[in-house]
Amino acid sequence: MDIVTKQLKLEELSDLKYEVHIGDSEAVKYCKIMILKFVGEYGYGSGGNSDAIYMCAIGKAVLEAWEPSGLILDFSELTYEWGDQLEDVFYIGEDQYRNIPFPVALIVGEHSEEAIRTLILGVYSDQTTDDIDWVHRDLNSAWTFIEEKLTEYDRNKRL
Template identity: 80%
Template sequence: MDIITKQLKLEEPSDLKYEVHIGDSKSVEYCSIMILKFLGEYGYGSAGNSDAIYMCAIGEAVLEAWEPAGLILDFSELEYEWGDRIENVLFIGKDKYRDIPFPAALIVGEHSKEAIRTLILGVYSDQTIEDIDWVHQDLNSAWAFIENKLAEYDRDKRL
């Protein structure tokens, strides 16, 4: 029997790039916060489906590898106009710890802000991106959001 295979790499479905950074929480001594940054151009509409799949796979892999207590998804250098599957990326880590809260925040940039706003709030919404407490436009405010959530969970004995 001839078995025919082809070698695959996780990076193949997408041209997006990613960076992972991790730092210690100042609010809760034993916790770390991860920044997962995606860079490049997300495919428009269904052309972005493979990008979303790739982003989710990378997200789950880096969470498994480093087990942070909180996650910041950084889309500040991601060009995103439209495509519903990116919504799956926003749920990275939600089921990792199941019984333990896992705070997450999102950083948007000029080339993703409006599309993320309409994805979350709806195309006809009058609300702004600032009305979504877990969405931020800079790293400092996203980090502070995660720090505050970790401190709250620690104070309530939920970590």
């Protein structure tokens, strides 16, 4: 019997690059916060589907490997114009610890903010990304958001 296979690698799904950074929470001493940064150009429309699949796979892998208490998705250097499947990436970590809350924040950049705004709020919405509490324009703001959520969860004995 001839068994024919093809070797595959996650990197074949996308040209996007990623970085992972971890830092200690100042608010809740035993918690760590992860920054998962994606850099590059997300494919337009359905051309970005494999990018979203790649981003989700990387996200699940790094959360499994380092088990942070919160996540910041950094899209500050991601170019994104259109493609609904990117929304799947926003849910990375939602089932990380079952009944323990897992805060997620998103950093947008000049080449992603407007398209992400319309993805989340709708094309005809008058709202801005300022109206979405988990979306931020810089790392300090996103980090503070995660710290506040961790503090709230710790205070309510949910961590």
